[in-house]
Amino acid sequence: xxxxxxxxxxxxxxxxxxxxxxxxxxxxxxxxxxxxxxxxxxxxxxxxxxxxxxxxxxxxxxxxxxxxxxxxxxxxxxxxxxxxxxxxxxxxxxxxxxxxxxxxxxxxxxxxxxxxxxxxxxxxxxxxxxxxxxxxxxxxxxxxxxxxxxxxxxxxxxxxxxxxxxxxxxxxxxxxxxxxxxxxxxxxxxxxxxxxxxxxxxxxxxxxxxxxxxxxxxxxxxxxxxxxxxxxxxxxxxxxxxxxxxxxxxxxxxxxxxxxxxxxxxxxxxxxxxxxxxxxxxxxxxxxxxxxxxxxxxxxxxxxxxxxxxxxxxxx
Amino acid sequence: xxxxxxxxxxxxxxxxxxxxxxxxxxxxxxxxxxxxxxxxxxxxxxxxxxxxxxxxxxxxxxxxxxxxxxxxxxxxxxxxxxxxxxxxxxxxxxxxxxxxxxxxxxxxxxxxxxxxxxxxxxxxxxxxxxxxxxxxxxxxxxxxxxxxxxxxxxxxxxxxxxxxxxxxxxxxxxxxxxxxxxxxxxxxxxxxxxxxxxxxxxxxxxxxxxxxxxxxxxxxxxxxxxxxxxxxxxxxxxxxxxxxxxxxxxxxxxxxxxxxxxxxxxxxxxxxxxxxxxxxxxxxxxxxxxxxxxxxxxxxxxxxxxxxxxxxxxxxxxxxxxxxxxxxxxxxxxxxxxxxxxxxxxxxxxxxxxxxxxxxxxxxxxxxxxxxxxxxxxxxxxxxxxxxxxxxxxxxxxxxxxxxxxxxxxxxxxxxxxxxxxxxxxxxxxxxxxxxx
Numbered sequence: 001x002x003x004x005x006x007x008x009x010x011x012x013x014x015x016x017x018x019x020x021x022x023x024x025x026x027x028x029x030x031x032x033x034x035x036x037x038x039x040x041x042x043x044x045x046x047x048x049x050x051x052x053x054x055x056x057x058x059x060x061x062x063x064x065x066x067x068x069x070x071x072x073x074x075x076x077x078x079x080x081x082x083x084x085x086x087x088x089x090x091x092x093x094x095x096x097x098x099x100x101x102x103x104x105x106x107x108x109x110x111x112x113x114x115x116x117x118x119x120x121x122x123x124x125x126x127x128x129x130x131x132x133x134x135x136x137x138x139x140x141x142x143x144x145x146x147x148x149x150x151x152x153x154x155x156x157x158x159x160x161x162x163x164x165x166x167x168x169x170x171x172x173x174x175x176x177x178x179x180x181x182x183x184x185x186x187x188x189x190x191x192x193x194x195x196x197x198x199x200x201x202x203x204x205x206x207x208x209x210x211x212x213x214x215x216x217x218x219x220x221x222x223x224x225x226x227x228x229x230x231x232x233x234x235x236x237x238x239x240x241x242x243x244x245x246x247x248x249x250x251x252x253x254x255x256x257x258x259x260x261x262x263x264x265x266x267x268x269x270x271x272x273x274x275x276x277x278x279x280x281x282x283x284x285x286x287x288x289x290x291x292x293x294x295x296x297x298x299x300x301x302x303x304x305x306x307x308x309x310x311x312x313x314x315x316x
Numbered sequence: 317x318x319x320x321x322x323x324x325x326x327x328x329x330x331x332x333x334x335x336x337x338x339x340x341x342x343x344x345x346x347x348x349x350x351x352x353x354x355x356x357x358x359x360x361x362x363x364x365x366x367x368x369x370x371x372x373x374x375x376x377x378x379x380x381x382x383x384x385x386x387x388x389x390x391x392x393x394x395x396x397x398x399x400x401x402x403x404x405x406x407x408x409x410x411x412x413x414x415x416x417x418x419x420x421x422x423x424x425x426x427x428x429x430x431x432x433x434x435x436x437x438x439x440x441x442x443x444x445x446x447x448x449x450x451x452x453x454x455x456x457x458x459x460x461x462x463x464x465x466x467x468x469x470x471x472x473x474x475x476x477x478x479x480x481x482x483x484x485x486x487x488x489x490x491x492x493x494x495x496x497x498x499x500x501x502x503x504x505x506x507x508x509x510x511x512x513x514x515x516x517x518x519x520x521x522x523x524x525x526x527x528x529x530x531x532x533x534x535x536x537x538x539x540x541x542x543x544x545x546x547x548x549x550x551x552x553x554x555x556x557x558x559x560x561x562x563x564x565x566x567x568x569x570x571x572x573x574x575x576x577x578x579x580x581x582x583x584x585x586x587x588x589x590x591x592x593x594x595x596x597x598x599x600x601x602x603x604x605x606x607x608x609x610x611x612x613x614x615x616x617x618x619x620x621x622x623x624x625x626x627x628x629x630x631x632x633x634x635x636x637x638x639x640x641x642x643x644x645x646x647x648x649x650x651x652x653x654x655x656x657x658x659x660x661x662x663x664x665x666x667x668x669x670x671x672x673x674x675x676x677x678x679x680x681x682x683x684x685x686x687x688x689x690x691x692x693x694x695x696x697x698x699x700x701x702x703x704x705x706x707x708x709x710x711x712x713x714x715x716x717x718x719x720x721x722x723x724x725x726x727x728x729x730x731x732x733x734x735x736x737x738x739x740x741x742x743x744x745x746x747x748x749x750x751x752x753x
Contacts, residue, residue: 201512204510
């Protein structure tokens with residue numbers, strides 16, 4: 001694998017392969033010594049143009065457990081905030097000898113541009129670009145589902161027939177997009193539920209079912225997985241919905257809806273959560289919730305991605 | 317005394333063959349077996365002679381943005397594309413909103429000599445959209461401004477638009493509207509549709525253009541004024557304009573070469589060369605635009621030539637500048653989009669790229685095409701060749717062309733501006749040679 005830019009162009013075979021490598025990485029996490037020497041001497045740059053402590057430290061932990069040297073490059077307090085271009089930044093990293101670049105950027109397509117521009121030779125991992133994709137989040141979500149469903153027998157398995165309902169701000173969500181492509185590639189049946197204002201204007205080409213009614217999705221759809229997305233306050237101020245109360249009442253996973261979920265439905269959230277808005281505290285902390293597993297699995301997935309990008313070529 | 321030229325054996329737009337004699341800046345003879353002892357002979361066998369092209373929508377960037385383009389370099393690009401007149405948009409710095417600035421642009425054009433430069437005046441002070449610029453002063457100036465536009469910005473305030481439409485009736489002016497509802501397009505990056513949703517780029521919905529055009533044609537009807545719609549880009553806009561014309565509303569419309577030929581699918585690789593405002597639309601939109609040129613709903617092709625320095629495009633999509641250069645490629649693109657499959661002929665090309673844009677802009681000398689007595693503005697075009705379009709074909713400062721690497725038909729071989737040669741054998745002549753003494 002040269003770069004990891006999106007899940008849309010990931011084949012079923014390579015997706016399962018990556019999840020399986022992540023299983024191996026997860027095994028390492030259970031050892032007393034969590035570190036592998038695999039990427040010793042390699043330099044990984046976390047290039048974050050947007051604040052995201054959670055994603056950055058997840059990548060940092062992943063790279064360090066593979067013995068890579070890690071440089072954190074944050075747009076705040078660097079020359080980026082003084083107007084240095086993506087190109088100049090990339091050429092600086094190239095000159096410093098970066099082997100891998102993990103990029104988070106507010107502009108959709110920036111990782112693609114970085115990977116295809118010729119500015120840099122390093123492998124590029126998209127850690128979230130604008131409203132486009134967040135592939136490692138979708139991979140860790142798929143990994144988490146697979147583990148909940150198959151436990152230790154997860155290796156080699158896909159998600160055929162698994163009903164996944166994603167609820168919330170689909171329009172602005174890179175997590176939703178990456179999950180739509182990856183989960184359907186793995187055979188899952190995906191339903192999107194959102195206020196009409198928070199859906200893209202045309203999803204007719206997406207391999208999903210789209211609805212506005214969360215109660216119908218819970219009672220009639222009977223999802224195996226209910227994934228709640230974070231809702232941002234600025235959406236309310238821009239009139240995507242009237243106010244938090246109405247959103248929460250109509251599209252939030254409250255205690256009453258939690259109680260109506262089928263016996264084995266799991267509840268996911270990419271974090272950070274707004275407790276009491278899109279998800280109640282009880283739902284977030286219930287045994288159905290995978291929120292903390294998602295965080296732990298994120299490190300395994302990112303170790304797998306870094307391994308496949310930076311060590312994979314030599315071994316294949 | 318100016319050099320004389322005998323253009324021998326050219327094919328005129330109507331398909332007939334003729335020799336054309338240019339003396340003292342004027343077309344003095346047209347017919348078979350024209351002869352002249354003194355004139356420089358130009359072999360036009362197999363070449364189409366078109367009246368000099370007129371672009372109603374050019375960004376020359378001067379004053380203020382000389383790193384992108386100057387009047388000199390922009391008119392060189394015009395000459396390379398077969399243009400002999402360009403209307404220079406007002407979004408300069410300072411904005412072309414006073415008689416002083418438009419006269420400066422006019423003078424720079426006269427000094428360069430490659431093409432007639434007619435400045436467009438801003439509708440509002442500083443393109444700010446709040447109060448009218450000195451429209452009358454610009455009209456009465458030496459630049460004789462007749463076209464007014466805030467291009468780049470929409471005159472979105474309906475009352476201000478009404479006032480502007482009414483006011484310019486005093487001197488038969490026209491308001492050229494950049495139709496873009498600003499609130500519906502905040503942060504917009506590409507056409508809104510299935511692809512924008514997939515790519516995660518903020519959408520620029522067709523309705524943001526169509527709703528402004530609908531409002532403006534009704535305003536133009538109400539006050540009996542002339543409206544020109546810049547760079548129409550959607551099928552729905554075509555429907556609105558068709559309806560307005562059927563009601564007798566005095567509206568004209570332009571389409572860019574790129575909206576005729578290119579579609580939003582090009583955005584998929586996030587290559588900022590394809591970032592333009594209004595954005596590239598769908599296949600269905602492009603087809604509706606081509607049909608609208610054929611049936612006359614759209615009156616003219618205008619380039620929206622928008623040069624930028626390389627760094628403004630060599631960046632992530634959101635940060636990149638909007639716009640494409642278009643003067644050098646326009647004729648070939650119209651050839652590819654409409655002439656190649658026989659939907660329009662060369663007489664139509666002469667109408668939509670020369671006579672009609674001149675009429676809309678109140679530019680004299682182009683009404684009757686290549687007739688004896690008219691100023692000698694002539695373009696000789698070889699329709700038989702095919703070229704891989706490259707930076708070699710560009711003559712301005714900008715290299716932000718969406719056609720680089722594409723196979724395009726035809727090539728401009730000679731351009732004559734007011735009887736003076738600006739392009740010979742496909743090469744733009746030196747500035748010193750072209751500049752007036």
